[in-house]
Amino acid sequence: MDKHPGPQESTATAQRLNDAITRLRARLRTESGQHATGLxxxxxxxxxxxxxEGPVTAARLASTEHVSGQAIAQSLAVLKAAGxxxxxxxxxxxxxxxxxxDASATELIDKLLTGRAAFLARAIDQVVVPQERKDMDKAIELLERLADADLNEAVI
Structure with missing residues (x-):
């Protein structure tokens, strides 16, 4: 008999995953120096x-970032003002x-991404024991699959 988790178990797992991702993203923002950018x-x-993506239209950005055109316009106005x-x-x-x-934007994004990657590499080296590396690879694969999921269901 194939045993699938029930809706309550899936909901609890989903909440734990959401909480872990939220905490990790906050930690990455701190470790990368993102707060110091003022953005x-x-x-x-x-x-x-x-x-x-650039050069890119605002409409394309709105689509890839999954936000409204108005939200993109507001962000772009700030980014333009900052040069x-x-x-x-x-x-x-x-x-x-x-x-x-601008070239300075590329440098800024590269610096932030490098800071995030450096933190994650140090954390993996300190926290994930060699026997867990395959588990880590599997977890990454699962996260990538979740990110790519096309559920084709109406969310209520």
């Missing part, structure tokens, strides 16, 4: 999107603007 997590997420991004007309469609990152 919010949302603004830094948008900036990372411009660095990664981290700039816009130029799309050569294929002059009605659209393409957002690009």
């Amino acid at each position: 919010s997590a949302t603004q830094l997420g948008v900036l990372a999107g411009v660095v990664r 981290l991004v700039h816009s130029e007309p799309d050569p294929k469609d002059g009605r659209k603007k393409l957002m690009s990152a």
Whole structure:
């Protein structure tokens, strides 16, 4: 007989996972020096999107960040004022603007990502014993699958 966890067990597991991810993300923000940038997590997420995807439209950023166009516009206004991004007309469609990152934005994002990775590497070395490394790889694989899940169900 195949034994599947019941809804209550899945809900409890989901809550534990959410709590662990929340705590880890907060720790990564602290360890990377993110707080010292003066930018919010949302603004830094948008900036990372411009660095990664740019030149990119605000609509594309809104889609990839899963936020509204208004939220993207607010973040982009702050990033423009800070000189981290700039816009130029799309050569294929002059009605659209393409957002690009300043070199200083790329350096900032690289520094933050390097700080996060360095913290995680130290934590893994100190906390995860060699016999658990395969478990760690499996956990990462499972997290990647959860992140990629396409549930095609209406959420109520």
